Amino acid sequence: MENDRLEIARLYHRFGFGPRPGEFKAALNNGLAATKAKFLSVPTIDLGAAQVAEPNITNLGTRPDKKTNELIEFSIALRQQVKDLPLWWLDRMALSDHALTERMTWFWHGHWATAIGKLNHAYPMYLQNQTLRKYALGNFGEMTTAMLSDGALQFWLDGGENTAKSPNENLARELMELFTLGVNRYTETDVRELSRALTGYQIERPSGKVTFNAKRYDSKIKTILGTSTTFNGNTAAAHLVAQKDCAKFIAERFWFRFISSQIELPSDNSLEKSFETRDISKLVGALTDSQILSNPNYSIVKPPVEWFVGVARYLKLTPSELKTPAQLLAYLDRLAQVPFNPPNVGGWPTDESWLSSASAQYRIQFAAWLVKQADLSALAAIAPNKRIAWLQDELGVLAFSARTRLALDGVKGTPAQLLQLAICSPEYVVSA
Amino acid sequence: MDTLSRRKFLQLSGAAAVGAAAPLLTMEDIAHAAQTRPLPLGTPILIMVTLYGGNDGLNTVVPYTDPLYYSMRPDISYEPEKILKLDDQLGLNPAMTGIKTMWDQNKVAIVRGVGYPKPDRSHFTSMAIWQSGAPVTRLSSGWLGRWVESQAVDPMLAISLGSVLPPLLAGEKRSGSALPLGGLVIPTGTFAKDCQKLAKVASSDNKLMAAAATSMRTLFSVSNTITPVLKMPAPVADDLPTVNGGNAGGDSNLAQQLDVVAKLIAAGSPTRVWSVSLGGFDTHANEANAQAELLGTVSAALTRFASQMKNTSRGKDIVTMVYSEFGRRVKGNASQGTDHGTAGPVFLIGDRVKGGFYGDQPSLSNLVNGDLSVTTDFRDIYAAVLEDVLKSPGEKILTGWKSKGQYF
Numbered sequence: 001m002e003n004d005r006l007e008i009a010r011l012y013h014r015f016g017f018g019p020r021p022g023e024f025k026a027a028l029n030n031g032l033a034a035t036k037a038k039f040l041s042v043p044t045i046d047l048g049a050a051q052v053a054e055p056n057i058t059n060l061g062t063r064p065d066k067k068t069n070e071l072i073e074f075s076i077a078l079r080q081q082v083k084d085l086p087l088w089w090l091d092r093m094a095l096s097d098h099a100l101t102e103r104m105t106w107f108w109h110g111h112w113a114t115a116i117g118k119l120n121h122a123y124p125m126y127l128q129n130q131t132l133r134k135y136a137l138g139n140f141g142e143m144t145t146a147m148l149s150d151g152a153l154q155f156w157l158d159g160g161e162n163t164a165k166s167p168n169e170n171l172a173r174e175l176m177e178l179f180t181l182g183v184n185r186y187t188e189t190d191v192r193e194l195s196r197a198l199t200g201y202q203i204e205r206p207s208g209k210v211t212f213n214a215k216r217y218d219s220k221i222k223t224i225l226g227t228s229t230t231f232n233g234n235t236a237a238a239h240l241v242a243q244k245d246c247a248k249f250i251a252e253r254f255w256f257r258f259i260s261s262q263i264e265l266p267s268d269n270s271l272e273k274s275f276e277t278r279d280i281s282k283l284v285g286a287l288t289d290s291q292i293l294s295n296p297n298y299s300i301v302k303p304p305v306e307w308f309v310g311v312a313r314y315l316k317l318t319p320s321e322l323k324t325p326a327q328l329l330a331y332l333d334r335l336a337q338v339p340f341n342p343p344n345v346g347g348w349p350t351d352e353s354w355l356s357s358a359s360a361q362y363r364i365q366f367a368a369w370l371v372k373q374a375d376l377s378a379l380a381a382i383a384p385n386k387r388i389a390w391l392q393d394e395l396g397v398l399a400f401s402a403r404t405r406l407a408l409d410g411v412k413g414t415p416a417q418l419l420q421l422a423i424c425s426p427e428y429v430v431s432a
Numbered sequence: 433m434d435t436l437s438r439r440k441f442l443q444l445s446g447a448a449a450v451g452a453a454a455p456l457l458t459m460e461d462i463a464h465a466a467q468t469r470p471l472p473l474g475t476p477i478l479i480m481v482t483l484y485g486g487n488d489g490l491n492t493v494v495p496y497t498d499p500l501y502y503s504m505r506p507d508i509s510y511e512p513e514k515i516l517k518l519d520d521q522l523g524l525n526p527a528m529t530g531i532k533t534m535w536d537q538n539k540v541a542i543v544r545g546v547g548y549p550k551p552d553r554s555h556f557t558s559m560a561i562w563q564s565g566a567p568v569t570r571l572s573s574g575w576l577g578r579w580v581e582s583q584a585v586d587p588m589l590a591i592s593l594g595s596v597l598p599p600l601l602a603g604e605k606r607s608g609s610a611l612p613l614g615g616l617v618i619p620t621g622t623f624a625k626d627c628q629k630l631a632k633v634a635s636s637d638n639k640l641m642a643a644a645a646t647s648m649r650t651l652f653s654v655s656n657t658i659t660p661v662l663k664m665p666a667p668v669a670d671d672l673p674t675v676n677g678g679n680a681g682g683d684s685n686l687a688q689q690l691d692v693v694a695k696l697i698a699a700g701s702p703t704r705v706w707s708v709s710l711g712g713f714d715t716h717a718n719e720a721n722a723q724a725e726l727l728g729t730v731s732a733a734l735t736r737f738a739s740q741m742k743n744t745s746r747g748k749d750i751v752t753m754v755y756s757e758f759g760r761r762v763k764g765n766a767s768q769g770t771d772h773g774t775a776g777p778v779f780l781i782g783d784r785v786k787g788g789f790y791g792d793q794p795s796l797s798n799l800v801n802g803d804l805s806v807t808t809d810f811r812d813i814y815a816a817v818l819e820d821v822l823k824s825p826g827e828k829i830l831t832g833w834k835s836k837g838q839y840f
Contacts, residue, residue: 158716158767166766170716173553173772183554188801191553262639299638334612336596343596344484344711346556352602355643356610357587357651358595364627401636403645407629417623425630426637426644 004032005398006432007293011039012396013302013431014258015288016099018310021378024396032290039100040285042137048097055088057081057126059207081122086329086339089129090305090319094312104136104284105129106305107257109339110347112147112179114156116340124152124208125340140250140278141241144180148198148233151208157345160203164218167195174345180240182249186225193222194240197231247275254287260298261350300431301351304335304359311367311423314395315374322373331366335359355429363429367420376415384412391422398432400425470700473745476784476821477697478705479737479752480576480600481686481730482563485713486555488723489759489776490804493542496523500796505764508719518542522793527728530735531779538787539738541780541839545794545807551758551774555714559757563600565814569831575814576705577603578829579822587650590705591696593689600707608705609650611692628652686710686729690737698744704822713756717767730754734781747783751821751840753813754779761802774803778813784821784840812836 008027012019016039019027027035060077064070093102109132116125128150135143147153154160157171172195176186186194200217203210222231224239231239240246251271255264265271274286292298302310308331312319322328332338336359337348382390388408392400400408404425411417422428471477491508495501496515515523516532522542524532534540548567552558561567565575573581580590581603590601590608601608631648634641689708696703710730715723734752741747759776775794791808798805815835818826826835 158769161717161765161767161769163766168716168765168767168769169771170714177554178556183552183557188553296638299640301640301644334595336594344555349596351640352607352643353596355640355647356592356595356597357647358610358612360644360647360651362595362612399636401634401641403632403634403637404630407626410626410629411623417626421626421630424627424648426634426641429644430638430640432638432641 003290003294004028006296007032007290008035009396009398010293010431011035011288013306013310014300015039015103015284017093017103017306018313019394019396020313021316021394025393028393036288040281040288042101042281043098046096046098046101048095049092049102052088052091052095055081055084055126057085057088057122059123060121061206078121082116083326083329085116085122085126085129086332086341087320087325089339090309090312090328093305093309094317094319099313100284101133101136104280105133106339107254108132108136108143110257110342111253112150112153113342113345113347114152114340115342115344118156119152119205119208121206121208122340123206124150124155127208128152129340135280137281137284138279140246140275140280141238143280144237144241145234147179148201148237149210151203151205151210154201154210155203155205155208159198159201162195162199162201163216164196164199165216167192167199167218169195171195172198175237176240178346180237180249181243181245182252185243185245185249190224193224194231194236196220196222197224197236198233201233241278244272247272247278251275251283254283256350258287258300259292260300262299263297296432301354302429302431303348303350303354304332304337304363305339307363307423307429308332308366308370311370315370317370317374322370327369331362331369334362335366360424364420364424367423371416371420371423374419376419379415379419387412387415387418391418395422395428397422397425397427400427469702471702471704471746473749475704475749476823477703477746477750478817478821479690479693479750480705480707481734481752481754482559482598482600482707482709483713483726483730483754483756484555484559484709484711485715485756486558486758486760486772487713487727487756487776488715488719488770488773489756490762491719491723492525492528492727493518493544493777494523494525495521495793495796497521498796504762504796507768508764508770519789522789525724525727527724528731530731531781534735534738534781535787539781539783539785540787541785542789543778543780543808543813543839544789544791545775545804546755546778546791546810546813547758547775547806547808548810549806551803551806553758553772553774555757555772560599562755562757562810563598565811565830567811571831572599572602573604574598574600574602575818575829576707577601577607579705579818579824580608581606582824582829586702587653588702590707591701591703592707593692594709598707598709601705608707624652687733687736690733691740694737694740697741697746697750715760715769716765716771717769719764719769738781749784751780751782751784751817753817754781755810759804762796762799762804763802774800775806776804778808778810780813780817780839786839790838809833813839816840 060074064074096102114128131146131150157174158168159171162168169191173191177183196218200212201210202213219230221228224231224236252265271286275283319328342348388405404427408418408421411421494510494515496512502509514526517523548561563574564571576590583589587609592598592601592608592610595610595612597610631645633645693706712726741750755778756776758772758774760770760773764770794804794807811830811833815826815830815833816839818824818829819835820840
């Protein structure tokens, strides 16, 4: 039963952005098998996510030349779109009924980490987000092909600058190192050869449209990982995805982000085999196996976005309706994690990186700001003596320590302070 | 968050911090009130400046008389007359005027061709290797994090600017602290006491929960001592013009980080290692302008910092080290940029530094797979920094690597 509680807590916090009110306790009653099955079966229509209107993010075209009213309008629209985009996504994360799809989209965003800063336009990032969602639980090979036609990724890694005449290795290197194979599973010659295969792409910036220009494409034979043929982007991508190392690498990345970034993926794992057909949903299924989820050693720190969305889901807050949304983005920025703006192509850091003294401070302030805006009547209706145990179930915490129970006991008469401390406690910040 | 609003946030919070300082405290007040143990005068202080993205060393310290430099980089080489000449072979990027001035004062050591065995061209692996200081054994802790662990517990000992701690300062069990720009504002009153109850490590905590609790404890101890100091104005750099040419503005993030560092050093913070950083050096395309702008920022920020510190009793104690995870490929690519390479120069700056060149300049006619050969192992520099600046034996921290002296 204790192990069921651990596994169910992990399902909620790692695969679903945390429980809504009453959800965790209901899941405990329904049992582990039923809860897991519910997590893994994605409904065709998610009514919660469907409430979130698509954002007004459009192709704004090129920047008007001179100091005209047009330029002012353009700049205002651009700024608005850049702000609306992360709020729209945070709303989807907080409001979707079956959070796994958004959770996986969020994982893939950190995997194919593209930042809006270099592009300046929201529109290509919005398109990329749709691609990531479309394939979030689909086929990794298809996802990789689609990403090579993604304008945001191509522009981010200078794909348009990579021509037959003189290759630019940026995309080729990261495609192998960070997206499909993992570092040191290829040679420097493979990087150079792959960059030749990836020539010919051109990116139209505001629209993010990717076209193929045969004149810039290197049509000669390339040798990549021991195979020699006239590779192009799509065939090279398929070649990389078909490598055994690809299954190994994606299994490692899932392990690192969902299970533990402290303890390495054991060599005798079932994940690689589950990914034989490159079906992402099968890999997620293998990841939620009890052998893994019940191991008490695999704790992980919730990155700021996951911590925030967890709190928002529990407090029934809609991110874009907080007072003010700009303040929300400022808090996430101080905690160093804003959607669509990863620090670099390797994505966000993990675990201890989120536990600096500075983030502790911001988390306390952020928590106070969120709790102030929430309806706490359900907590207030519980007798003070029962509130700590009740919150432990509501928040899906495995077990508050004696330390935390003592701290919470001091404020149990004040629902707002009680909740603020509870969501800043080590037991909530860290998924046990 | 886009850079504009980030900058705006920084300006706003900076202004608020200064404005809120009702009575301006003296150094003595702060030292007393905040119960700091001010750093004894004459204690060397290390400033680590990390350039993220792989700075192109060949366009930082330019071999401006080598014809191969021009033939291999037709699009992105600097004309000889624009170079800030250091000797008859090498010169600095035209944007680095401030560092050139310090070089002329014999305060800059340039270590050439710095790297490590079997160079890795991945940003992440290579930066991890540089920050861990362990290219062969691959440790997960940082070399300065291990130094922190060799010292008595003090959350003020090593501080990184920004809210995310770099691996550089991460130890196995204890780490340096992170300090966001704008400073720390801690909860006060009874609620603060309740928060502090959460800051104790519980016996049932796993490693990460213990770290979460410790981060709160560090918050309270660091912020109690640092917050009043941050309300002080930064030391004045009275020998610099208020508006200076191309790099004016002083609004770069690096300058902001160094401003906070300057304030805290001037106030006597018992901190012996500071870590600051600047990103954006991954110049695969259109390198010349982008890199010159970044190097200009580094040069101007460090010059301003040195000038600020000169007016304090700590000026002579500061040693600044500037490094990046790798240099770039010698040949330019088609997009007026360069791809990932290997060796690059490391700068050591300060009154304690013996100025001049160290290590051999990698030859352009003797490349290894199109890349510069490594002529100096970074552990030589780390070992000297540990022994001569941090006064600690380097061998244990650097898995047996011995200092060869020089530089200081």
